[in-house]
Amino acid sequence: MLDETNKKYGFLLLILANMIWGGNFVIGRIGVDYFPPLLFSLLRWIIAFLLLTPFMVKQLKKDWNIIWHHKRILLLLAVTGVAGYNTIIYFALQYTTSINASVVNSTTPLFIAILAIFILREKLLARQAAGILLSVFGILYIISKGSIEMFLSWKINAGDLYVLAAVIMWASYSVIGKKYSDVLPMLTSFYASAFIGILLLAPLSFIEYLVMERSPVFTLPSAGILLYVGFLASVMAFLSWNFGVSLIGAAKAGIFLNLLPVFAIIFTLSFTEEKLYLYQIIGGGIVTLGVVISSKKSLRIKNHVQENKSSA
Template identity: 45%
Template sequence: MKIPPYILLVLATLLWGGNFVIGRAVSEDIPPLTLAFLRWCVAFIIFFPIAFHQLKREWRLLKRHWFIVIILSLTGVTAFNTLVYIGLHYTTSINASLMNSSTPIMIYILSFIFLKEKLSKYQLIGTVLSLSGVAFIIMGGSFTRIVHFTFNKGDLIVIAAVLCWSIYSLLIKQYATRLPGQSTFLVTIGLGAMMLFPFSLYETLSSATAIHWEWSTFAAILYVGIFASIIAFLCWNSGVIQLGANKASIYLNFIPVFASIFAVLFLSERLHSFQLIGGLAVVAGVILSGKINKQRLQS
């Protein structure tokens, strides 16, 4: 029985939305670098038997593009998730997921700067609208924070994570026809875990960041390693193949919706008016830019 693409895409975004809430929930029990390291160790163990045969066939191709593969691992596996988990020590999961929704806009900006791709006036409007929403969230709805520079450092760290993911996404787009999907993902996971190991070891040996081993800690590691990494990845890729990248991209806006619902239900976080206003501006800007971009591609 073939699963409809919209179910696969919604499931992927639901699992990714849960990742923000899990990262926040265990922020006092496990340090961020160790959580990221253990996440990718679990993901590698689970994904290895799935992609190993493809990796054997495509190893020479990956070696040919070794530098790009390392950059993909550094930005998409090592830096993005680690920065998100660090940021969640200082900001709410609702804030983090809302700012993550600005990724498409960040990709437009990077494409304009480095690839010299032209932006339509509607894409510019969407970019300004989304970035204004992000700024409003960071300011907590108070413009006085600009004057006093009293921003939440967790929000700024998440913005850095979004920048890393945007670079990763741009490279994936550029090398989509040259790098195989599953074997590339497996290698980037392995490299990412190796990059994170010395930092995780330092955290583990530091008494100030000791891990509190409870059932919830194990459950969180399994969730982010299996559900938020492998299952979400496979569901998303399958949905994109069936529906197409342009139509599938709009489903990413479900991530902050699910994250906000989970945060309110399980973490007792409050959805403030500034988050709602800023989040709507971010999503509206992304939809506007994506819709215009799609029309231009079809014309």
């Protein structure tokens, strides 16, 4: 009875995490109207870091020797997962829709599978290869809006390509984190990489201000946006996901990632003026089918989610 109750709580936590991350694409799309991308990402992680600090100081002292010994790895995690992924996503959302971004982002497991071949020496199975090719076709279908003429003339939204770059960043973060998951303590590594990410983003944000000469807009709505991305998307969703995974297991939890674009589409249609087009439905279906086919034989790769999922 207790196991069944734990599973129910686990399912609810996993659904909650993906609901928050799905909403993050919509909130992020609105947020870039108030803040430049680099500053937006910087403020997000400052809030997350400050909220975590009271609970992490003692644990950081306990894990300090391990953290310091692997400082180069933490730097890589900060560059790819904290500073890289989030900033590129916010930059991309200036040029593409929340729906496109969330669907393209759902290909993350496929890019992880590709990088795992080179970094983790994973074997590429036939079903994985088929799923990857199918999902690549789905991505191309979405970013070309289902038009062969648009694809051949390369009239493709740059924002969708930026999302792909962000996905590669996140896949790198996930594979690196998986490689060192037996060594690095999960929460402390997340906390430390967030701090390093802040140190990286601060000077870049200052340069952004000098170049763009764009000032942030601090209002009640923009404060709510920062609270969402800083607390809900960075801390609450991260903890919900990891506790959920611990209750039902990483292999079973992996399928819940497919809920992220679903929630993103629901929130987008409910709270913004974006519309859902046929090419997005078709392309999204192709991408999802590719992910499902690829994931059938790659449950080990999905373990990356347990150690690394901290933002979307």
